[in-house]
Amino acid sequence: MGTPDFAVASLKALVEGGYCVVGVVTMPDKPMGRHGSVLQASPVKQYAAAQGLRVLQPERLSDPAFVDELHTLRADLQIVVAFRMLPRVVWEMPRLGTFNLHASLLPQYRGAAPINWAVIHGDKETGVTTFFLRHEIDTGRIILQRRVPIAETDDAGTVHDRLMAIGAALVVETVDRIIDGDGSVETTEQESLTTDTAPLRDAPKIFRDTCHIDWCQPTERVYNFIRGLAPYPAAWTEILSADGRRMALKVFRSERIAEPHALSPGAIRTDGRRHLDVATEDGFLRLLDVQPAGKRRMTADQFLNGTDVSACCMA
Known part of the structure; x- marks a missing residue:
């Protein structure tokens, strides 16, 4: 489940790794052009269509018709990368659970724009995190993390591209761990990683x-x-x-x-x-x-x- 280029890298890694991707969920096509007469597919849809994968584009993730269609896929595992917040009925559906790839070292920078805010605050490092979904956004138990340095000359674009590649590899590693344990995998509560010397920062949407x-x-x-x-x-x-x-x-x-x-x-x-x-x-x-x-x-x-x-x- 994903929409932008950042999510394509993870999907591509799964497809090229030989994993059975039974379906791809992405945003509906967006009207483009001066009069909105041209519909533009998301980068994830474009890649999925080129690979012959089944694509679902619900307007509402809680729509019963979409939930029923998703259920028919009988997915063992769901992977979320740069997508919308899922309703409980969706993220609880697969037997091995649903995990998310987030572009920060959680619990730091929960929210929609973690890469931008890490650079804005002058951080020297960031990273990527995989975690199981729960109701509160970006708060689930951590599966894996990878740290990435931020150079003084980096901008959000260069950090984005670096995290996109490292994140795709982390998604594959996370899938392997979950499969090997048949759903039983060691995780860490985010609260155990908080310290008094490093106050938590949020990453709200940027306007x-x-x-x-x-x-x-x-x-x-x-x-x-x-x-x-x-x-x-x-x-x-x-x-x-x-x-x-x-x-x-x-x-x-x-x-x-x-x-x-x-x-x-x-x-x-x-x-x-x-x-x-x-x-x-x-x-x-x-x-x-x-x-x-x-x-x-x-x-x-x-x-x-x-x-x-x-x-x-x-x-």
């Missing part, structure tokens, strides 16, 4: 307002914020001109400049050709890759080639 850059923060915090949202959904700011006009600007990549200054946070320092620096609480961030509203992603020098920001600031 557009979440992505707005606060230039009044320290340089390091803004730097982590930008890379934690890159390449998607991307941190954004607004360029405020002297006459009050505003232009939205997404920021994908930056570098830190540790240089004291007396400028207001959000003030722009530029040579007009190559360098676009923005003042923070304690230094500058040099913007490297940006995207003005309605245009393509570009380097800072390409942006400056067509835009005069000398009398502007960031808001």
